[in-house]
Amino acid sequence: MIRRVTEHSTAAPRLDAAVASRLKRDDAGLVAAIVQQHDTGEVLMLGWMDDEALRRTLTEGRVTFWSRSRQEYWRKGDTSGHVQHVRSVALDCDGDALLVRVEQVGAACHTGTRTCFEAGGDLRAAVGGAV
Numbered sequence: 001m002i003r004r005v006t007e008h009s010t011a012a013p014r015l016d017a018a019v020a021s022r023l024k025r026d027d028a029g030l031v032a033a034i035v036q037q038h039d040t041g042e043v044l045m046l047g048w049m050d051d052e053a054l055r056r057t058l059t060e061g062r063v064t065f066w067s068r069s070r071q072e073y074w075r076k077g078d079t080s081g082h083v084q085h086v087r088s089v090a091l092d093c094d095g096d097a098l099l100v101r102v103e104q105v106g107a108a109c110h111t112g113t114r115t116c117f118e119a120g121g122d123l124r125a126a127v128g129g130a131v
């Protein structure tokens with residue numbers, strides 16, 4: 001029996017070319033990913049994705065980031081239990097930001113607060129316009 005080995009069968013999976021071609025990556029090859037709770041609209045956190053992190057996020061049902069501090073892939077919740085289950089992923093108009101809508105289990109922030117913006121705190125901006 002002759003086994004036909006193609007380049008495709010041995011190559012590592014790649015991000016869909018049509019998606020990859022639309023990404024506008026920064027100098028480090030990353031795109032910002034805003035993570036939002038799908039039903040309440042809470043903005044939970046901001047992370048960074050390279051092509052492989054996005055591929056995993058689009059195919060595995062769990063959110064994977066690229067950790068700039070640790071220089072490694074980081075699937076949210078693997079160590080903390082605070083898993084993000086993917087509901088949808090959208091790309092913005094010019095391809096430099098992703099909106100990842102999730103079901104967040106527990107705290108999104110590593111400090112233990114629900115969102116990273118609770119942990120960081122309000123900066124007391126002057127309020128503009130009619131209130």
Ligand SMILES: [Zn+2]
Pocket residue numbers: 045108109110111115116119
């Ligand atoms: Zn945080």
